[in-house]
Amino acid sequence: MMSGPDLENYSSSYSVNKPSGRPVTGQKRTLELEIFESEQSTLEAAATFVSDQVNNRQESVLLLPTGRTPLTLYTQLVSRSQADQLDLSRVTTFNLDEFYGIGADHPGSYHSYMRRCFFNQVPVAPQNINMLDGTTPDPVAECRSYDQKIEAAGGIDLAVLGIGANGHIGFNEPGSTQDSRTRLVVLQPETRASNAFLFDNQPAAVPPKALTVGIATILQAKRVLLLATGEIKAQAVYDMLNGPVTAGLPASFLRLHPSVSIMIDRNAAERINVMQRTI
Numbered sequence: 001m002m003s004g005p006d007l008e009n010y011s012s013s014y015s016v017n018k019p020s021g022r023p024v025t026g027q028k029r030t031l032e033l034e035i036f037e038s039e040q041s042t043l044e045a046a047a048t049f050v051s052d053q054v055n056n057r058q059e060s061v062l063l064l065p066t067g068r069t070p071l072t073l074y075t076q077l078v079s080r081s082q083a084d085q086l087d088l089s090r091v092t093t094f095n096l097d098e099f100y101g102i103g104a105d106h107p108g109s110y111h112s113y114m115r116r117c118f119f120n121q122v123p124v125a126p127q128n129i130n131m132l133d134g135t136t137p138d139p140v141a142e143c144r145s146y147d148q149k150i151e152a153a154g155g156i157d158l159a160v161l162g163i164g165a166n167g168h169i170g171f172n173e174p175g176s177t178q179d180s181r182t183r184l185v186v187l188q189p190e191t192r193a194s195n196a197f198l199f200d201n202q203p204a205a206v207p208p209k210a211l212t213v214g215i216a217t218i219l220q221a222k223r224v225l226l227l228a229t230g231e232i233k234a235q236a237v238y239d240m241l242n243g244p245v246t247a248g249l250p251a252s253f254l255r256l257h258p259s260v261s262i263m264i265d266r267n268a269a270e271r272i273n274v275m276q277r278t279i
């Protein structure tokens, strides 16, 4: 844990530079980094961020994550929706990814996750919910059509992302390139292990492949919100901010995006040692 009282609900403008101090792209890029005391406060702030986006533009097109991290985000959004503080009736959603080879009704699928955690409890119009079909016989056509649907919807207004301990975003595992589009990918063993909670805690039961929205599609979103909690994410968060921009750590490509907000808890901030405080 980082010590001192100064990290509590810390809000900062964070200039991402190479260790030499030279900007990565020749042009200074600023990410908004907020570090919160707890997982709960991180996800509450994320819910406020998403709610503000939707309240400002009710027809927002959202790119949505799954996994453990956003569980509290969805709980929060559901309660705000049920308390009439958030109107989700006009949003369009796209999910980031889905396991390949299992159907929407499989309890481990992200379709099931999203129904359970979110869609069954909020008034998002069914025709505005978009998810990749893990049972498609033609993944190339399925992925191309998904990218076309995103384009037809006017592009993503807000992409909400988690980060893997290996630096993946969506299921863009290390090796994914900046120009990658929605496609079929092979999951790394650690990614299957971290999803075992959806498959009776059996990593071997997690499908070995998945469909994921690509890096290029994520980078085209108007705004990006990245969430990370827990010490297990600390190294990936550090590398995303301080290491090279590289396919070896796909989240680092977010440094090429002009409008990224990063919300993390203090455990995920453990390795960050270069911060510029502006308040």
Ligand code: PGA
Pocket: 066, 067, 068, 069, 070, 161, 162, 163, 164, 165, 168, 169, 170, 194
């Ligand atoms: P997690 O996954 O929230 O389950 O840690 C995040 C991710 O892999 O993107």
